[in-house]
Amino acid sequence: MSLPISQTRVAILGGGPCGLYAARVLSRAGIAVTVLDKGARPGGLATSHQRGNNWYDMGCHMLHEFDNEIYQDMMALMGDESIPVQLDAKIRWAGSFYRYPLQFQDMIRGIPPATLIHNCLGLFAAQIRSSLVPWTPKNAEEALIMLYGHPLYEFFFKDFTHRYWGIHPSQLSATFITTKMPRLSAVDVIKRALGKIGIKDRSVKAVDSALLDETLHYSRTGAEAMPRHIAKAVTAAGGQIIQNAEVTQLIHNPDTGRVTHVQYHHEGADHTLACDECISTIPIPHLLLRASPPPPDPVLTAASEIRYKPIAIYGLLVKKTKCIDGLYIYYRDRAFHRVGEPKNAGLIVNPPDHTVLIVETTCEIGDPKWNATPDAKDQIFADLELENICHRDDIVETHILHSETGYPLFSLGFEPHLDQLKSWIASISNLQSVGRQGGFTYPNMHSAMRMGAKAADAALKRLTAA
Numbered sequence: 001m002s003l004p005i006s007q008t009r010v011a012i013l014g015g016g017p018c019g020l021y022a023a024r025v026l027s028r029a030g031i032a033v034t035v036l037d038k039g040a041r042p043g044g045l046a047t048s049h050q051r052g053n054n055w056y057d058m059g060c061h062m063l064h065e066f067d068n069e070i071y072q073d074m075m076a077l078m079g080d081e082s083i084p085v086q087l088d089a090k091i092r093w094a095g096s097f098y099r100y101p102l103q104f105q106d107m108i109r110g111i112p113p114a115t116l117i118h119n120c121l122g123l124f125a126a127q128i129r130s131s132l133v134p135w136t137p138k139n140a141e142e143a144l145i146m147l148y149g150h151p152l153y154e155f156f157f158k159d160f161t162h163r164y165w166g167i168h169p170s171q172l173s174a175t176f177i178t179t180k181m182p183r184l185s186a187v188d189v190i191k192r193a194l195g196k197i198g199i200k201d202r203s204v205k206a207v208d209s210a211l212l213d214e215t216l217h218y219s220r221t222g223a224e225a226m227p228r229h230i231a232k233a234v235t236a237a238g239g240q241i242i243q244n245a246e247v248t249q250l251i252h253n254p255d256t257g258r259v260t261h262v263q264y265h266h267e268g269a270d271h272t273l274a275c276d277e278c279i280s281t282i283p284i285p286h287l288l289l290r291a292s293p294p295p296p297d298p299v300l301t302a303a304s305e306i307r308y309k310p311i312a313i314y315g316l317l318v319k320k321t322k323c324i325d326g327l328y329i330y331y332r333d334r335a336f337h338r339v340g341e342p343k344n345a346g347l348i349v350n351p352p353d354h355t356v357l358i359v360e361t362t363c364e365i366g367d368p369k370w371n372a373t374p375d376a377k378d379q380i381f382a383d384l385e386l387e388n389i390c391h392r393d394d395i396v397e398t399h400i401l402h403s404e405t406g407y408p409l410f411s412l413g414f415e416p417h418l419d420q421l422k423s424w425i426a427s428i429s430n431l432q433s434v435g436r437q438g439g440f441t442y443p444n445m446h447s448a449m450r451m452g453a454k455a456a457d458a459a460l461k462r463l464t465a466a
């Protein structure tokens with residue numbers, strides 16, 4: 001017996017910020033849109049999860065104001081559920097706290113003079129080298145040395161990068177630096193000074209990081225309020241959002257080069273949705289593996305080369321009114337790389353004399369951190385004690401949140417594989433793969449939403465031209 005087929009004009013795969021915002025743009029334009037999302041609630045990585053009496057983010061998620069149009073739209077949708085918060089982040093480095101983004105004056109104050117001079121000389125040498133003999137770094141290690149010099153690479157980046165990604169920087173692509181690694185504004189100051197005496201900066205460019213005086217937006221229930229409001233607006237405009245709907249097949253017609261249907265699993269049954277356009281925000285290799293008929297073997301082989309770094313987030317309810325000074329602190333040499341305290345951004349915590357800590361770790365699926373083994377927890381709790389954040393006896397609840405695809409992993413040589421996947425997708429005229437997972441890139445929420453808006457505009461243009 002064949003399954004009943006429902007219809008939509010645009011099928012959106014994945015209901016994170018990118019997919020939801022694409023649905024927002026399309027539903028506002030009166031297009032019938034259906035979002036299929038395998039999560040229990042909208043928002044993807046950027047939602048919060050209710051455990052016990054509290055909300056826990058998958059890593060503290062705060063909205064930046066950089067995209068004014070999206071920001072204004074979000075403020076209008078969220079109304080008084082949005083709380084403006086001054087960025088207050090720190091980096092724990094060599095026994096001191098530094099403001100994030102790292103400032104030149106803090107660096108001068110905090111680092112022992114001999115180390116500072118050594119690092120500055122290294123940076124100076126790196127600048128002269130790339131100024132005289134421009135070179136193309138072969139991997140992330142070379143790109144970091146080119147950007148910061150050998151001593152600063154050894155002092156600040158090498159071990160941290162290795163521990164964070166689980167692979168040595170020499171095995172990471174140089175693209176990682178230009179796409180993910182935030183620029184050190186302190187180093188920019190030195191580079192500008194060198195520029196004034198004629199030593200040009202010809203190194204690769206890292207990413208602009210957050211601004212020191214930036215205002216972020218949060219809510220009393222954490223990250224979940226924003227996707228909840230977008231989803232509500234989409235449904236109010238006639239769109240459909242189906243949660244707990246895992247996309248299992250992307251059915252396309254090789255003769256016409258078009259997606260015709262999407263199959264998904266929902267409430268114990270398989271369903272089929274016919275569509276005119278498809279915007280996918282699910283991990284790009286997963287999309288290829290679900291294509292029917294399957295792409296050619298070399299494309300499937302390329303898909304198996306595209307990997308993500310999983311994350312395990314430890315959400316802790318702590319019997320203390322406050323644990324850290326600020327919104328979050330980055331750590332270089334602990335079992336975690338960032339600890340956030342969302343209560344300091346307005347999260348309501350129950351009971352009120354307790355607080356919530358969001359402890360972020362990268363891991364592998366099934367390893368001790370992923371499984372939260374007693375040893376892994378012990379290491380995390382011991383490091384929290386060493387950093388005077390809280391004592392293990394104060395931790396009254398521990399909730400583990402996972403994402404198998406937390407970070408795109410830019411391992412050495414991934415680029416041609418990704419290009420192969422993207423060319424196959426480009427061969428299907430009504431299919432787009434965008435967002436953090438679908439584009440295999442590192443947007444913040446506002447940039448992911450902008451990607452969704454652009455994909456929606458492209459689909460809209462084709463639909464109205466047809």
Ligand SMILES: Cc1cc2nc3c(=O)[nH]c(=O)nc-3n(C[C@H](O)[C@H](O)[C@H](O)COP(=O)(O)OP(=O)(O)OC[C@H]3O[C@@H](n4cnc5c(N)ncnc54)[C@H](O)[C@@H]3O)c2cc1C
Nearest residue numbers: 014016017018038044045059061062247435436443444445
């Ligand atoms: C630890 C951490 C902290 C962060 N903090 C911030 C921050 O403070 N501010 C900020 O702006 N950004 C932050 N980000 C980035 C932010 O998470 C991303 O920009 C955003 O989530 C990207 O949205 P997306 O829709 O592209 O992807 P995702 O949020 O990953 O959404 C993808 C969606 O696809 C769905 N999906 C996957 N497979 C299937 C399938 N087969 N069928 C159906 N659905 C499927 C998933 O359920 C998910 O909902 C942070 C990221 C991390 C990892």
